[in-house]
Every structure is written in structure tokens, then in C-alpha cells.
Amino acid sequence: EVQLVESGGGLVQPGGSLRLSCAASGFIVSANYMAWVRQAPGKGLGWVSIIYPGGSTYYADSVKGRFTISRDNSKNTLYLQMNSLRGEDTAVYYCATLQSGSYFDNWGQGTLVTVSS
Amino acid sequence: DIQMTQSPPTLSASVGDRVTITCRASQSISSWLAWYQQKPGKAPKLLIYKASTLESGVPSRFSGSGSGTEFTLTISSLHPDDFATYYCQQHDSYWTFGQGTKVEIK
Numbered sequence: 001e002v003q004l005v006e007s008g009g010g011l012v013q014p015g016g017s018l019r020l021s022c023a024a025s026g027f028i029v030s031a032n033y034m035a036w037v038r039q040a041p042g043k044g045l046g047w048v049s050i051i052y053p054g055g056s057t058y059y060a061d062s063v064k065g066r067f068t069i070s071r072d073n074s075k076n077t078l079y080l081q082m083n084s085l086r087g088e089d090t091a092v093y094y095c096a097t098l099q100s101g102s103y104f105d106n107w108g109q110g111t112l113v114t115v116s117s
Numbered sequence: 118d119i120q121m122t123q124s125p126p127t128l129s130a131s132v133g134d135r136v137t138i139t140c141r142a143s144q145s146i147s148s149w150l151a152w153y154q155q156k157p158g159k160a161p162k163l164l165i166y167k168a169s170t171l172e173s174g175v176p177s178r179f180s181g182s183g184s185g186t187e188f189t190l191t192i193s194s195l196h197p198d199d200f201a202t203y204y205c206q207q208h209d210s211y212w213t214f215g216q217g218t219k220v221e222i223k
Binding site: 050098099101104108 | 160204212
């Protein structure tokens with residue numbers, strides 16, 4: 001059974017950093033397309049970052065240059081390093097698998113990131 | 118960037134009603150469209166991909182249709198468990214979600 005468990009969210013001041021983790025089980029992270037998707041309070045969904053099995057990475061314009069997606073094959077875990085955080089980054093961040101690089105078929109439960117002073 | 122526009126934003130319906138949600142793309146996306154259901158405090162759940170293919174385990178009362186720029190999600194007979202927010206998502210060029218349609222109890 002595929003399972004995704006996010007952690008690392010919390011309250012951080014503007015300009016601060018946070019690293020989110022997504023521990024996966026039931027499949028191999030490095031062999032799959034993986035994604036971070038976020039949802040601001042009361043708002044819709046938006047993709048944040050994608051990593052392909054081959055290692056190619058993609059970022060939404062709003063986070064480019066500030067966020068970095070990565071994976072640790074030995075831990076079967078996906079990460080999102082978030083730097084220079086802004087208030088508009090406040091959201092629930094979901095880890096998800098991206099079937100064939102197209103649609104999001106498995107989701108974690110999400111972790112809340114709040115950027116506020 | 119491809120923009121996705123859903124209508125209506127909110128839909129009031131009763132158990133047993135037939136419900137249709139529309140999603141329009143700003144340019145042709147062929148059939149590269151998925152639909153999701155999200156309940157409050159929960160992660161989204163994939164319902165349909167490639168515009169009309171039902172994800173395994175999803176009830177057959179859900180169906181999707183369309184191609185190019187106009188797509189629909191239909192619930193043939195609304196169940197109590199179906200009151201939720203529904204999102205479309207294109208995967209023709211990068212990934213873009215619609216703004217959501219909330220299906221609420223009438």
C-alpha cells in the first residue's frame with residue numbers, strides 16, 4: 001500500500017527557512033515522479049515543485065530560486081527546502097505521486113506551514 | 118501558462134440530483150485533464166484522469182467527458198458522501214488546477 005507522511009511544518013518568521021519531509025512506503029521514491037502541492041487557507045490547489053525519476057526538477061514561478069526539491073534514496077524520502085519564506089507561502093503542503101508526470105494519484109495528509117512574525 | 122476556469126464556483130444540490138461541473142482551459146489540452154474531490158481538512162482524492170478514465174475504486178456515478186478546451190464532471194445521482202469541493206487539473210503543459218467548485222447541500 002502506498003503511504004506518504006509529511007512532516008516539518010510549523011510557524012516561521014518571514015525571511016526564515018524550513019525543510020519539509022515526505023516519508024514514503026509501498027513504492028520507491030526515486031523511481032517515481034514526485035510532487036509538492038500547496039493550498040493556502042480557504043484557497044485552491046497549486047503545484048509547487050516536481051522531481052522526475054531521472055532527477056529533473058520543476059518549480060512554480062512563485063517559488064523559483066527560493067525552494068529546492070530533493071530526495072534521499074536511502075531513506076525513501078522526498079524533501080522541500082524552503083528559504084526566504086514569505087507570508088504568501090502560508091499553506092498546507094502536500095506530498096504526492098505524479099502518475100507518468102501527469103496527474104496526482106496518491107497524496108499525503110499534508111503539513112501546515114505558517115509564515116508570520 | 119494554461120488557465121483553468123471552473124463553473125459554477127458553488128453548486129447547491131440535493132441527494133439524488135444529477136450534478137454537472139464544467140472546466141474550461143485557456144487553450145487546447147487534448148484530453149489531459151484530471152478531476153479531484155476534496156473534503157474539509159483532507160487531502161484531495163483523484164477521481165478521473167485523461168478526461169474520462171475512472172480511477173480504481175471510484176464509484177461509477179462519477180463520469181468525465183470532454184476534450185480540447187471544455188470538460189465536464191458529472192455525478193449521476195448525488196450521494197451524501199459527495200458533498201465536497203471538486204477541482205479540475207490540466208497536465209498538458211505543466212500542471213494547473215481550476216479554482217474549485219463546492220457542492221453544498223440545498
